[in-house]
Amino acid sequence: MDTMFLRGPAMRNVTDECLQIVIGDGHPMFIDGIRALLHTIDTLSIVAEVATGSAAYRSILDYSPHIAILDSAMPGMRGLAILEQLRTDAEGTAVIILSDCEETTYVHRVLATGVRGYVLKRSTGSSIIEAVHAVSRGGLYLDPAVAAQIIPTGVFGVSGTMGRKPAGRTLTDREREVLRLIALGFTNKEVAGRLGITTKSIETYKTRATDKLDIHSRAKIVQYAMIQGWLESPLP
Template identity: 40%
Template sequence: MIRVALIDDHPIFRSGVRGLLGETAGIEVVGEASDGRHALDLIQRTLPDVVVMDITMTGMSGLAVARALRDTGSEVHVIFLTVNEDLAFVDEALTAGAQGYVLKRSAGTSLLEAIEAVASGGRYVDAEMRATPAPADRTEAGPPAPHPCEEGGLTGREREVLRHIALGMTMKEVSLTMSISVASVDTYKIRGCKKLGLRSRASIVRYALGQGWLETENRRPASDRPPSLM
């Protein structure tokens, strides 16, 4: 069992990643934190094998957390899960002590591979960032994530139902949020999954992450978000 801690200041995105990992055999999410300072305390208390962490956070950055872990001799493996596609950040991340670098838009297809790679002592650099050599004996790269514009001919309703499901909502919660019946939610879910070839909640989460649906939610002003999602 690989014990994983999630560190990200976007609760909606964190929820999606937790849903993805929670349905993956062999992985256990042991804790979450929303900023770097709480991350250090969480890591000390839960002793995870792998930390999946954003780079840019309020207060203490992910890079600062990685350096602190490195300097104290911690054996935890760090994967940065970030929107930052600047190649210079890959070198900076690895120098700070990280073993993995995954883009958030690739999380649905690459994060699980990254966790397995670093947990077994290797390193992992996102396929989109392969222009930067990774100083490791086991560099891996996952398949490309779906392009944000490729949404399989989904209708607006189908997209919203699948997005809410990826956020971890139940059918009843989706029904209340969208003001439609549970039967309608089920219909839109079935139609959307059939169009995209999705067969489980985990596959829905992977697709949502790849499409950037959860990142879109994070960028909405807090006053515009449905209260039930917070």
């Protein structure tokens, strides 16, 4: 079967306080490693382990977990199609991708699907833990090796470290907050609900902000937000 449901000592009692997680990877030994890492966090509960993209999709719809940790190369992922579908059908689940790919264009494409975390498989286990903590707080996590490629390479005419910020582009407080929430992976509808305004207003603020900054893709919005340090701030 595609899905392996946990029983016995491997599964913890699920409570309202627990973060529920689905793990998806085509290699059982890798799943064993992720499970061992996550079991060091008392507030997490693994509700399902799967080996294919289709099983991941079904399990996420069945369990509505807070977080799904998925291998981008496991069978049945159909490129980014599963991720695109999850963004539509499972808005409440934050997806963390595990990947061997460090190619910047691919990372941009993955982020554009609404994925909240990107971890390289060659990284240490602590990266997965950090990613889980970041997305559970509503943030976004990029593996340091990936972030190092994306941020310093002349984004918005900026070079150097993330501490150097673009100047001369003034956003209103509302435009800034809308853009920040979009960078964190929220849909226009979710942003509208959080801020208590209409979806049409969100679209207007987003258009104004992106026109001012001359950025017109979600990947660029995420890059800008990271440079500004917005992703470390608490959610409203």
